[in-house]
Amino acid sequence: MSTFPASTPVHLSRRDLLAGTGAISLATVLGVSPLALRTALAADGAAWSLPPDLEAAKAEGAQFQSYGMPDSWANYGEVIAKLGQRYGFAATHTDTDMNSLEEITKFEAEKNNAVAICADIGILYGKVADQKAVVPPYMPPNAAKLPAGLKGDKGGWVATFTGVPAMVVNTDVIKTVPKSWADLAKPEYKGKIETIDAAGGAGTTVSTFIAWAYAFGGSENDLKPAIDFAKTMVGQYASAPANTQTLEKGEVPIQIKYDFNCIAAVKALKAKGVNAAVVIPADGSIYAPSALMLNTFNTAKMNVAKLMLDFVLSDEGQAAFAKFGARPIRWVLGDLKLPDDAKANWLPDAAYAKVHSIPDWSKVDLQKVVATYRDEVSG
Numbered sequence: 158m159s160t161f162p163a164s165t166p167v168h169l170s171r172r173d174l175l176a177g178t179g180a181i182s183l184a185t186v187l188g189v190s191p192l193a194l195r196t197a198l199a200a201d202g203a204a205w206s207l208p209p210d211l212e213a214a215k216a217e218g219a220q221f222q223s224y225g226m227p228d229s230w231a232n233y234g235e236v237i238a239k240l241g242q243r244y245g246f247a248a249t250h251t252d253t254d255m256n257s258l259e260e261i262t263k264f265e266a267e268k269n270n271a272v273a274i275c276a277d278i279g280i281l282y283g284k285v286a287d288q289k290a291v292v293p294p295y296m297p298p299n300a301a302k303l304p305a306g307l308k309g310d311k312g313g314w315v316a317t318f319t320g321v322p323a324m325v326v327n328t329d330v331i332k333t334v335p336k337s338w339a340d341l342a343k344p345e346y347k348g349k350i351e352t353i354d355a356a357g358g359a360g361t362t363v364s365t366f367i368a369w370a371y372a373f374g375g376s377e378n379d380l381k382p383a384i385d386f387a388k389t390m391v392g393q394y395a396s397a398p399a400n401t402q403t404l405e406k407g408e409v410p411i412q413i414k415y416d417f418n419c420i421a422a423v424k425a426l427k428a429k430g431v432n433a434a435v436v437i438p439a440d441g442s443i444y445a446p447s448a449l450m451l452n453t454f455n456t457a458k459m460n461v462a463k464l465m466l467d468f469v470l471s472d473e474g475q476a477a478f479a480k481f482g483a484r485p486i487r488w489v490l491g492d493l494k495l496p497d498d499a500k501a502n503w504l505p506d507a508a509y510a511k512v513h514s515i516p517d518w519s520k521v522d523l524q525k526v527v528a529t530y531r532d533e534v535s536g
Contacts, residue, residue: 202293202294204456204459205293205294205295205453205456205459205463206294206295208463209459209460209461209463209464210460211244211460211464213460214244214246214460214461214463214464215244215245215246216246217457217458217459217460217461217462218240218241218244218246218248218458218461218464219246219247219248219249220248220249220251221237221248221249221250221251221274221461222250222251222252222272222273222274223250223251223252223253223273223274223275223276223277224252224253224254224255224259224260224263224264224273224275224276224277225252225253225254225255225256225257225259225260225276225277225278226252226275226276226277226449227252227254228250228252230254230277231277231317231318231417231447231478231481231483232477232478232480232481233250233252233277234250235477235480236468236469236474236477236478237250237465238250239468239473239474239477240464240465240468240474243468243473244464253273256359256360257276257278257279257282257285257360258282258285258358260273260276260277260278260450261278261282261285261286261289261291264276264286264289264291264452264453264454265289265291267454268291268454269454271452271454271455271456271457272455273452273455274451274452274455274458274461274462274465275449275450275451275452275462275465275466276449276450276452277317277447277448277449278314278447278448278449278450279360279363279364279445279446279447279448280307280316280445280446280447280448280518281360281363281518281521281523281526282360282448282523283308283309283314283448283450283518284519284523285523286309286313286314286450287309287310287311287313290453291450291452291453291454292309292312292313292314292450292451292452292453293312293313293451293452293453293459293462294311294312294313295312295313295451295459295462295463295466296308296309296311296312297312297315297463297466297467297470298467299315299467299470299471300312300315300466300467300470302470302487302490302492303315303316303470303486303490304490304517305517305519306515306516306517306518306519306520307446307448307486307518309450310519312466313450313451313453314448314449314450314451314466315448315449315466315469315470316446316447316448316486316518317446317447317448317449317469317470317478317485317486318446318447318475318478318479318481318483318484318485318486319444319445319446319447319483319484319485319486319489320361320364320415320416320417320418320444320445320446320447320483321368321415321416321437321442321443321444321445321484321509321512322361322364322365322368322413322414322415322416322438322442322443322445323413323414323415323416323419323435323436323437323438323442324341324411324412324413324414324419324435324436324438325404325411325412325414325418325419325422325423325433325434325435325436326410326411326433326434326435326436327404327405327407327410327411327426327431327432327433328432328433328434329407329431329432329433330349330407330410331346331349331410331411333345334434334436335411335436336436336438336439337372337438337439337440338368338369338372338373338386338438338440338441339372339373339386339440341390341393341411342386342389342390342393346393346411347392347393348393348394348395348396349393349395349409349410349411350390350393350394350395350409350411350412350413351394351395351399351409351411351412351413352394352395352399353365353366353387353390353394353413354530354535355387355526355527355530355534356527356530356531356534356535357527358523358527360445360447361413361414361415363523363526363527364415364443364445365413366380366383366387366526366530367380367383367443367445367515367521367526368438368441368442368443368445369382369383369386369387370382370383371441371442371443371513372386372438372440372441372442372511373385373386373440377515377520377521377526378520380526380529380533384529384530384533384534387530387534388534391534395408395409397409399412399413401422401425404422404426404433405426405429405431415445415483416435416437416482416483416504417481417482417483417502419435419436420435420482420502420504421482423435435504437504437508437509437512438511439511440511441511441512441513442511442512442513443512443513443514443515444484444489444512444513444514444515446486446489446518449465449466449469451463451465451466470486470487472493475487475488475493475495476495476496476499479495479499479500479503480498480499480501480502481502482502482503484503484509489514
């Protein structure tokens with residue numbers, strides 16, 4: 158939580174309100190009565206529920222701190238710059254890169270001295286953020302465009318853009334490019350494929366595991382086809398780690414990433430004279446959304462935070478994500494028309510003919526998916 162002048166009332170998150178003796182103990186430590194504590198917490202929630210103060214947001218946005226959303230990631234640099242242009246401030250954006258779980262943990266750890274305004278997370282971590290009570294009860298107006306599962310029940314986070322599990326292939330090394338997930342099981346690709354281990358809970362690997370379920374006749378609720386395929390893949394993986402260097406050198410010439418990361422990798426390799434290709438598997442994949450979550454503890458910057466959560470769902474914000482090579486969530490939902498220049502980095506739409514949308518991400522249990530892979534594949 159941000160530090161306030163002595164004359165400013167203390168603001169506490171709803172997470173600090175514990176039942177029974179816990180609340181009394183906390184109140185004693187803070188030197189306030191349980192009644193005063195509950196009043197302060199209620200006031201904090203009420204403040205988040207109010208519309209943003211535009212004048213206050215201008216001052217708050219001058220220094221824009223975030224986690225897991227550097228300027229180059231998903232074109233967030235342009236998104237934040239355009240936010241400032243719309244509301245009349247010039248933002249200096251600083252970011253500390255980390256994964257979804259680290260971001261949630263960091264929000265909680267810094268609750269008495271909040272730093273970040275917001276963070277980028279995988280969609281399956283939205284429920285984790287809710288459970289940890291690190292996101293505020295703020296539902297931006299543009300969230301009305303999203304169905305359940307693509308926003309927090311009480312707000313605080315919204316889906317932004319999607320990634321499609323796909324393959325990037327070093328074609329200087331792999332002459333016969335795989336066209337489907339099923340192709341990866343062929344002997345010719347043994348030892349040449351990035352390891353996929355959904356037991357670790359990383360967004361890309363979990364999404365890939367679910368994509369395998371769809372590719373082989375299952376779904377997010379029927380992972381048996383994914384389990385069977387994952388077992389066949391265990392002996393196909395490369396021993397080297399998957400990264401930019403091993404892709405370029407051909408040590409791991411077939412790597413599995415979201416489509417927009419594959420597109421970026423091909424461009425980077427081309428600049429170095431290395432040939433590569435992006436493959437959207439012909440047997441199917443899924444649209445896996447990312448989301449933006451606000452930091453409930455950063456009440457000092459709640460006004461610009463509210464504007465940001467709404468702006469990422471605006472036509473302008475969604476178009477900025479599209480320039481990155483990602484398909485914005487509203488486009489996937491059929492609620493957005495984009496200018497041609499926003500789609501300049503996209504692969505042909507025909508390649509996405511068998512890419513599926515999950516009906517309701519709120520019904521996908523991250524822990525269950527991770528445990529299924531751990532017990533049925535790794536174990």
